[in-house]
Amino acid sequence: MANIREIAEKAGVSIATVSRYLNGTERVSKESGSKIQREIDRVGYVPNALAKAIFTKKSEVIALMIPNIVNPFFNQLATVIEELCHEKGYTLMLCNTEDNKEKEAKYIDVLKAHRVAGIIASRPKCKEQYLNCNIPVVSFENKIGDSIVSVSSDNYDGGRIAFEHLYEKGCRKILHIKGPDTFDATEQRYAGFSDAARERDMEVDVVNFKTDFNLKMLSEDLNNLDCKIEDYDGVFVFNDIAAAVIIKYLKANNVDIPKDVKIIGFDDSFISELINVSLTTIRQPIEELGEALARILLDEIEGKEVPKDDIMIKTEIIERETTLV
Amino acid sequence: MANIREIAEKAGVSIATVSRYLNGTERVSKESGSKIQREIDRVGYVPNALAKAIFTKKSEVIALMIPNIVNPFFNQLATVIEELCHEKGYTLMLCNTEDNKEKEAKYIDVLKAHRVAGIIASRPKCKEQYLNCNIPVVSFENKIGDSIVSVSSDNYDGGRIAFEHLYEKGCRKILHIKGPDTFDATEQRYAGFSDAARERDMEVDVVNFKTDFNLKMLSEDLNNLDCKIEDYDGVFVFNDIAAAVIIKYLKANNVDIPKDVKIIGFDDSFISELINVSLTTIRQPIEELGEALARILLDEIEGKEVPKDDIMIKTEIIERETTLV
Numbered sequence: 306m307a308n309i310r311e312i313a314e315k316a317g318v319s320i321a322t323v324s325r326y327l328n329g330t331e332r333v334s335k336e337s338g339s340k341i342q343r344e345i346d347r348v349g350y351v352p353n354a355l356a357k358a359i360f361t362k363k364s365e366v367i368a369l370m371i372p373n374i375v376n377p378f379f380n381q382l383a384t385v386i387e388e389l390c391h392e393k394g395y396t397l398m399l400c401n402t403e404d405n406k407e408k409e410a411k412y413i414d415v416l417k418a419h420r421v422a423g424i425i426a427s428r429p430k431c432k433e434q435y436l437n438c439n440i441p442v443v444s445f446e447n448k449i450g451d452s453i454v455s456v457s458s459d460n461y462d463g464g465r466i467a468f469e470h471l472y473e474k475g476c477r478k479i480l481h482i483k484g485p486d487t488f489d490a491t492e493q494r495y496a497g498f499s500d501a502a503r504e505r506d507m508e509v510d511v512v513n514f515k516t517d518f519n520l521k522m523l524s525e526d527l528n529n530l531d532c533k534i535e536d537y538d539g540v541f542v543f544n545d546i547a548a549a550v551i552i553k554y555l556k557a558n559n560v561d562i563p564k565d566v567k568i569i570g571f572d573d574s575f576i577s578e579l580i581n582v583s584l585t586t587i588r589q590p591i592e593e594l595g596e597a598l599a600r601i602l603l604d605e606i607e608g609k610e611v612p613k614d615d616i617m618i619k620t621e622i623i624e625r626e627t628t629l630v
Numbered sequence: 631m632a633n634i635r636e637i638a639e640k641a642g643v644s645i646a647t648v649s650r651y652l653n654g655t656e657r658v659s660k661e662s663g664s665k666i667q668r669e670i671d672r673v674g675y676v677p678n679a680l681a682k683a684i685f686t687k688k689s690e691v692i693a694l695m696i697p698n699i700v701n702p703f704f705n706q707l708a709t710v711i712e713e714l715c716h717e718k719g720y721t722l723m724l725c726n727t728e729d730n731k732e733k734e735a736k737y738i739d740v741l742k743a744h745r746v747a748g749i750i751a752s753r754p755k756c757k758e759q760y761l762n763c764n765i766p767v768v769s770f771e772n773k774i775g776d777s778i779v780s781v782s783s784d785n786y787d788g789g790r791i792a793f794e795h796l797y798e799k800g801c802r803k804i805l806h807i808k809g810p811d812t813f814d815a816t817e818q819r820y821a822g823f824s825d826a827a828r829e830r831d832m833e834v835d836v837v838n839f840k841t842d843f844n845l846k847m848l849s850e851d852l853n854n855l856d857c858k859i860e861d862y863d864g865v866f867v868f869n870d871i872a873a874a875v876i877i878k879y880l881k882a883n884n885v886d887i888p889k890d891v892k893i894i895g896f897d898d899s900f901i902s903e904l905i906n907v908s909l910t911t912i913r914q915p916i917e918e919l920g921e922a923l924a925r926i927l928l929d930e931i932e933g934k935e936v937p938k939d940d941i942m943i944k945t946e947i948i949e950r951e952t953t954l955v
């Protein structure tokens with residue numbers, strides 16, 4: 306593939322002239338223009354978004370950082386965002402950070418270098434880098450800083466709803482399985498859940514999982530618990546996929562769900578419907594979340610005034626078989 | 631963010647001089663160099679992979695086209711490929727084509743413009759564009775052309791294995807649910823399945839699904855069938871996620887699996903383990919597929935001689951509860 310320098314050399318003009326010609330915003334003499342075009346036609350020079358991005362400072366790529374591509378929740382969110390970006394003429398690239406700070410940092414460098422139009426940062430870890438990257442950024446869940454809008458579900462309230470549901474279903478020995486410390490949302494789910502328990506004068510046990518998506522690691526987490534899940538009559542799990550792993554474990558141990566143990570997940574990703582027994586879960590409004598993230602970022606890219614208030618969207622409970630009595 | 635033109639203006643040199651300086655491959659006078667560097671330091675110009683990519687014709691981005699980000703199989707494949715690319719210093723960007731030719735074409739344009747180092751095209755539709763894009767390409771499943779290596783599972787043999795398994799388990803009224811016409815692999819799975827049936831002097835019924843991943847559409851496909859799945863004693867479904875939808879439907883209709891109906895999926899994605907009843911399936915060797923795709927592409931990018939023979943990797947059956955008698 307020919308590059309801009311070769312075109313300039315062959316056409317006998319400067320690189321700056323070629324770039325002006327490609328960019329189309331400044332005058333290039335008719336003679337130079339036709340020489341350049343002849344060379345472009347001859348070598349099959351492609352429409353050069355890359356060169357254009359350098360000179361206009363913009364590309365038409367929006368990047369979505371996702372912490373784990375195997376978690377259906379993020380895939381459904383990505384699908385919503387992709388459609389909205391596509392409608393507006395932007396191409397969405399997905400970057401799978403695997404909740405790894407080093408990988409996320411490398412992605413940011415690459416995205417900066419490629420002058421992407423904007424970044425949607427899910428559960429961001431590299432806060433300083435986002436603040437200094439000079440690219441419009443919106444965050445999902447973890448807050449980056451005052452200048453960057455964050456969008457999330459109301460995780461605290463979701464935790465409260467989960468406790469109330471188990472309590473109303475008669476559970477009195479309740480366990481919460483909390484997600485890894487890397488994401489703020491799991492803290493908020495826990496806070497809402499335990500506050501609601503305290504108001505009922507109840508104590509809940511809490512155990513930590515180290516991972517939120519890797520099935521092998523989830524099974525290891527499950528084997529390393531210092532409590533027996535089957536000793537509880539109600540379990541609130543921080544996400545649907547971990548809840549599915551726990552349901553599988555309980556079924557293998559002949560525990561009757563929901564009779565002996567009732568279970569609630571979080572997300573309402575498609576997995577909650579697909580598994581048998583189907584999972585009661587706290588629905589994150591994936592459509593609304595995706596729309597808010599895409600809309601705010603696109604507005605920022607287009608230079609519109611964007612209020613810097615964070616957006617929090619209500620969750621709701623979706624009752625299915627795991628708590629059906 | 632400052633651009634190369636502003637740097638050139640402020641430093642009082644030409645854009646070509648700035649690009650030579652950034653590129654580092656050609657001589658720039660010491661005086662110009664220090665003027666440029668001063669401006670770069672002053673405005674915080676970022677290491678410019680974009681400018682570099684124009685002049686060296688390379689970036690360190692590899693793109694993976696996936697037809698549907700919600701299908702766990704592709705997410706697991708992406709995870710394997712991402713790790714291998716990361717080890718070699720490349721960043722993997724995911725492009726979710728949704729099996730939509732127009733979207734795929736736009737992605738190719740954007741990737742060309744950004745001078746990505748290579749593309750892994752899963753189930754490609756835009757064959758001409760890949761053949762003419764002047765970027766190393768490897769394909770997964772659908773064949774693009776003689777010059778591009780394709781990697782796939784041995785889908786034909788997988789179909790044969792599926793039939794033999796149902797037959798050995800005593801099924802004599804067998805249905806095959808075939809995937810959409812957009813991917814070649816489903817044809818091969820069907821061909822292997824029906825050839826094996828013919829050799830046993832058996833007839834199998836076949837119905838088509840229009841989608842392979844969208845849950846809402848899968849349910850519609852299921853409702854529009856002109857046969858009743860529960861009338862069969864053995865069903866081979868073209869992928870795991872569609873099989874999970876069918877299991878859910880049968881359970882809702884009080885069909886005993888595996889006693890009344892035995893089911894086999896295809897992929898061995900994590901969903902097959904997670905659902906109850908767990909799914910017997912034809913395992914695609916995701917690790918080996920991902921490794922082959924990444925290795926061939928990386929070799930091509932590094933200019934190594936790559937044999938143009940297609941690669942086909944054996945499948946195997948993983949027995950779980952849906953056929954356990």
